[in-house]
Amino acid sequence: MTETDAHYKAPEVAGYADVPHEAKLALFDQVKADLRFGDYLYGCYECGICVAACPSARFYDFSPRRIAQAAARQDVDLVYQQMQEDIWECSQCFSCLRCPRGNNPGGLVTIMREVAVRNGLASAKQALVGYSRIIYKIMSTGTQVSPDMLQRDAFPDWGPETADVPDHLDLWRRALPAETMHTTTTGWSVAERTLVELYFIWLQTGALDMIAEVDSGLHAILQELMEERLEEEGIEL
Amino acid sequence: MPSEVRGPIEVRRRDKPAAPVADRRSLDDPRAELLALESQGELVVQKIDREAVTVLTKYGREKRIQKAHLWHHKSCGQCGHIPGYSTAIFWVMRKLGYDYHDPADQTSCTAWNYYASATSNSAAQAAVAVRNFAAAYESGYFPLIHCGTSYGHYKEVREELIRHSELRAQVRDIMAKLGKPLVLPEEIVHYSEWLHALRGEIAAQQVRDMSGIVATVHPACHYHKIVEGDAIYDPDIYGGQRTAVVTGLAQALGVEVRNYSTWFDCCGFGFRHILVQRDFTRSFATLRKIEVMKEEAHPDVVLTHDTGCVTTLDKSQFAAQAHQRNVGLAVLSDAQFAALALGAHPYRVCQLHWHSADYRPLLEKMGIDWEQAWAEFQSDLRRLESGEKRYLDWDDVGG
Ligand code: SF4
Ligand code: SF4
Numbered sequence A: 001m002t003e004t005d006a007h008y009k010a011p012e013v014a015g016y017a018d019v020p021h022e023a024k025l026a027l028f029d030q031v032k033a034d035l036r037f038g039d040y041l042y043g044c045y046e047c048g049i050c051v052a053a054c055p056s057a058r059f060y061d062f063s064p065r066r067i068a069q070a071a072a073r074q075d076v077d078l079v080y081q082q083m084q085e086d087i088w089e090c091s092q093c094f095s096c097l098r099c100p101r102g103n104n105p106g107g108l109v110t111i112m113r114e115v116a117v118r119n120g121l122a123s124a125k126q127a128l129v130g131y132s133r134i135i136y137k138i139m140s141t142g143t144q145v146s147p148d149m150l151q152r153d154a155f156p157d158w159g160p161e162t163a164d165v166p167d168h169l170d171l172w173r174r175a176l177p178a179e180t181m182h183t184t185t186t187g188w189s190v191a192e193r194t195l196v197e198l199y200f201i202w203l204q205t206g207a208l209d210m211i212a213e214v215d216s217g218l219h220a221i222l223q224e225l226m227e228e229r230l231e232e233e234g235i236e237l
Numbered sequence B: 001m002p003s004e005v006r007g008p009i010e011v012r013r014r015d016k017p018a019a020p021v022a023d024r025r026s027l028d029d030p031r032a033e034l035l036a037l038e039s040q041g042e043l044v045v046q047k048i049d050r051e052a053v054t055v056l057t058k059y060g061r062e063k064r065i066q067k068a069h070l071w072h073h074k075s076c077g078q079c080g081h082i083p084g085y086s087t088a089i090f091w092v093m094r095k096l097g098y099d100y101h102d103p104a105d106q107t108s109c110t111a112w113n114y115y116a117s118a119t120s121n122s123a124a125q126a127a128v129a130v131r132n133f134a135a136a137y138e139s140g141y142f143p144l145i146h147c148g149t150s151y152g153h154y155k156e157v158r159e160e161l162i163r164h165s166e167l168r169a170q171v172r173d174i175m176a177k178l179g180k181p182l183v184l185p186e187e188i189v190h191y192s193e194w195l196h197a198l199r200g201e202i203a204a205q206q207v208r209d210m211s212g213i214v215a216t217v218h219p220a221c222h223y224h225k226i227v228e229g230d231a232i233y234d235p236d237i238y239g240g241q242r243t244a245v246v247t248g249l250a251q252a253l254g255v256e257v258r259n260y261s262t263w264f265d266c267c268g269f270g271f272r273h274i275l276v277q278r279d280f281t282r283s284f285a286t287l288r289k290i291e292v293m294k295e296e297a298h299p300d301v302v303l304t305h306d307t308g309c310v311t312t313l314d315k316s317q318f319a320a321q322a323h324q325r326n327v328g329l330a331v332l333s334d335a336q337f338a339a340l341a342l343g344a345h346p347y348r349v350c351q352l353h354w355h356s357a358d359y360r361p362l363l364e365k366m367g368i369d370w371e372q373a374w375a376e377f378q379s380d381l382r383r384l385e386s387g388e389k390r391y392l393d394w395d396d397v398g399g
Helices: A021-033 A049-053 A055-059 A064-072 A076-085 A105-118 A122-127 A132-141 A156-174 A192-204 A216-233 B009-014 B020-025 B030-039 B076-081 B083-095 B111-117 B122-139 B148-163 B165-177 B191-197 B199-204 B247-252 B278-297 B307-315 B317-321 B334-341 B360-365 B370-385
Strands: B044-046 B052-056 B062-066 B070-073 B142-145 B183-185 B214-218 B301-304 B330-333
Touching (some): A105 B111, A132 A216, A156 B307, A192 A216, B030 B044, B030 B148, B070 B122, B122 B142, B191 B199, B191 B334, B199 B247, B247 B334, B307 B317, B330 B360
């Protein structure tokens, strides 16, 4: 083992599989290739202002300063470790935009997460356990949050008021004065043509393909649904 | 800006030679950049074409807020889980007599999912944004964004499109295949900016006295942190040191807004945390926000202006009660609060039965008999159950 490919954590405590240096380098190259990377990182003063503002740093072993520094130093081992461990702790609040150097550590995390998803990293698979339902909802219906998600077993910690909602759902929705909001399975009623246009975007930009590595079953279901609807509408990919 | 007006510190900094680093935090004048790109044939800019109110941004730029003929870009979190947030926005607009369009040709910005799971990419996110903006453009109504995250994300997308010609080309190509232009509005406007700009008109029609109410304000991260230069600041509100929206409206309605030390902290929403890691969300929302507000400011209500913030601050208090924490504080959006000030019904319009934290003491302080109001709403529901009507409409709710 050379000094450059030393582990930051020994494999037995790391909680993720080690991979050859070249594989880590390839992942970091994908991070750097994102067109936003240059807008998000200008080097780091190591001042810690971002850490002071960061909610996740307060509750987890997580630091936006370390995210910015590892990327600025091109420390591919540490970047890999962060992609396997740290990035899913970030709250994506962007308080770290207070950075006096003009960095965007939260934005770096967004890019690193994208690369983790696209490459099917274990951390991404684990982070998205229990999340498939939500990806299905947003990609197939065009609204992420629907009234029928408010179920007792899904939000037991939200109190009796939330537990009340499913008992009255249809009636309470029909009592809303805005015509678009009488729905129960979507946030509002989305036009059919609008949905097909959304499907076109997911397919055309490779967004749908990103989930193939983390959830192949969900990917197959969504792909079939979207391609069928596009064909019916006569939109060619 | 007149020289005697003392602006926020960033405005004053602008008088000094611009530091290149500070410039990169967000663009000085995205509107000018858009118009320049339009003149080069790169994109189309939807112009403000009705009466508008001029406000100042953090960087001292004049931003115009169109008053009427608005295209409502709804929020899935608001419509889905706290629908009185959305109905209150519509209701206030109707009350002031301004026309609008509530489209079905609109998807979510999909940014909640993006910030939670990263199962998308910059091209897809930009295309989703532009597809919605194109739908507004085709309708002739000017977009007004309900969600703080949609607003912040769309401003982020606008900066990416301005900075990167290859992204513009990719999105232009996708839009062309859908028969739409690459179009962005002259200004990206959040509904809380509209409320702020029209706070004088709202206060002029106020029917409920709010002078006994004490509030704390939680400024939404994705409103004032993402593309910070474009958020509204006012030298007369916090000396221009924090965003003026929400606070400006509350003060115009006679509310006493009190300070608290963790105002800059986020609410704890976390995007993925609120869905799959709620121990973090609950802890942060109660320990760093609600308890601090209660200890330092003793408010009657927390006012905020984003989907995630209302949800998080409201829903996180229940579990903390079991641990005898110092919680129990009503959480309302600025839109719901403005609607109540204008005489809106707490259930028919503001839909407070979808909220969790106890709002009843607040209603009592406003002089609202919530038991009677609830009985009125129950009689509405009986009309629906009996088949007398299938849906309630704006006439039924007094709007
Ligand atoms: S975006 Fe992430 S890294 Fe930045 S302050 Fe928020 S939680 Fe911390
Ligand atoms: S605030 Fe910026 S410069 Fe300071 S430690 Fe964080 S990333 Fe580095």
